[in-house]
Amino acid sequence: MNAIDSPSKKRILVTGGAGFLGSHLCTRLLADGNHVICLDNFYTGSPDNIRSLVRTPAFEVIDHDVTSPIDLQVDEIYNLACPASPIHYQRAPLQTLKTCFMGAMNMLELAQATGAKILQASTSEVYGDPHVHPQPETYWGHVNPIGVRSCYDEGKRAAETLFFDYHRQFGVRIKVARIFNTYGPNMRPDDGRVVSNFIVQALRGEGLTIYGDGTQTRSFCYVDDLIEGFIRLMASDDTVTGPINLGTPAEFTMRELAELTTSLIGSTGGILHLPLPADDPTQRKPDISRAREVLGWQPTVALEAGLARTIEYFRGVV
Template sequence: MKKRVLVTGGAGFIGSHLCEYLLSKGHEVFCLDNFFTGSKENIIHLKSEKYFEIIRHDIINPFHIETDEIYNLACPASPQHYQYNPIKTMKTSVIGSINMLGLAKRVNAKILQASTSEVYGDPKMHPQSEEYWGNVNPIGKRSCYDVGKRASETLCMDYHRQNNVHIKIVRIFNTYEPRMMPNDGRVVSNFILQALQDKDITVFGDGKQTRSFQYVDDLIIGLYKMMNTSNSIIGPINIGNTEEFTILELAVKIIELTNSKSKIIHLPLPEDDPLRRKPNIDLAKETLNWKPITKLEEGLIKTINYFDKCIKNNRDYSTLNKFN
């Protein structure tokens, strides 16, 4: 059945892939974005689609539309971007979520809130399961994002309990793919661009901190499966890859795959940078019949090939940001 689906943050690297996937499933898609971190290049190829519409809008302002489902992905997600204007980041998570939940309430739509593994902070439980409450600094530089996303989950639960809004909460773990903004400070894009240009690979701290990287295709399927569960399934549910790598291992792997002459150098670790990050996805396996299938090397090769083409087309990636 064709549905009218609103995707906030639809021009971002995750949102744009979700828009494509929803269109492939035969739905009518409304892509809402203020283009702060999203890019028209990510969605320009969809403009000719009959059932696709692009709307420039910031969700901290109310928005009205008739829709069956809402995927609320809008929020800067890289350290550079969410720390650039931390108050705006918090507004997006709190006021933006209130606006989208209010819309869902008015039109009786299901809403999926894209939360994050950052709600676990620097976790003392490993791997992280959904019942873990986390270890988050409420007054640090990352708090605008970490605490903001925790607040958006709280709002979802309160709208569900008080107003019977049909909610879904997904906690997304580190995701990568070719449409990542090259200078947004994420470790995968930073390392790839540095390696392709034979520049020093900047590893923060001793590089022994771990992450679990999932390719975007796996995430999109998880989001879609979650939205299409019964109303009794609300989450939160972790969506991520359980293959854990140190940052140093990632750097070595990217140097190997790019045949780079880059050297690895070490810089001070950013404030509140989590030491370990790996999801427990038992709930996703049981509830959604979902698990990631893309191996790290396979996804890295696709991402490397994309950025290599961009560099050969003379896109300027000379300035990289200092965040892992």
């Protein structure tokens, strides 16, 4: 029997597997001895992210859009497929909303048909511009349903609804992870997220663009820590459905992040202030008490160390 066909190995589907998070997840799952199927339509995912994996016999790539059903035999599904940066999801808001909803439904149908466990990569954006700080999973959020970010925010909220209704009505084994700002290698230089923006601008000697006065906060989780959270959540007992916050409780202002980035790179481009985008949250910080208690998980990579690794990656692509 071929090693990749061994019954001890799981067949695991990762939608959005060529994206930033998906490529790291595929790498980890392969290292753990699984057969991994990477499904991606390459709208924001990149073949470069998985180039080192394609020679691995236990790795498959399928060019497919999750808004269309697919028939596969799998043991676990990680549903990560969706544009995650405002630049990309606002460029195609209807497709983003369709990906959130129809993509989730198609993967849930596949999970129901195969008996697979399925994890939804949800987001801290379900909390909107929060009135509760830090944000626990019990907080229902403060979201604009008709704004420019709504295709993503409300799309992810609707996907969570689908997951819990499939669980209640059909007994599908679900896991819902709410991801807070994550960064690391394989981010796109043009994705418009603050960490990649700052690093790329600093490496190019440009001014770092801060939207608003720079006092708004985010909590930044290094990608390896997040992937460990995914793995632990998927491996948890079936009674653990989530949602569970995955992120770091260390909170930084945009100005603090800009200053740390320029210090690590040695940039002298200064800071350029631009108007704050519509519906941009002023605070974002997870309460990870549930992750600590249920998964024994918490981040281990400090921001300065994670930024240094990310900067090293971007030096090779910018």
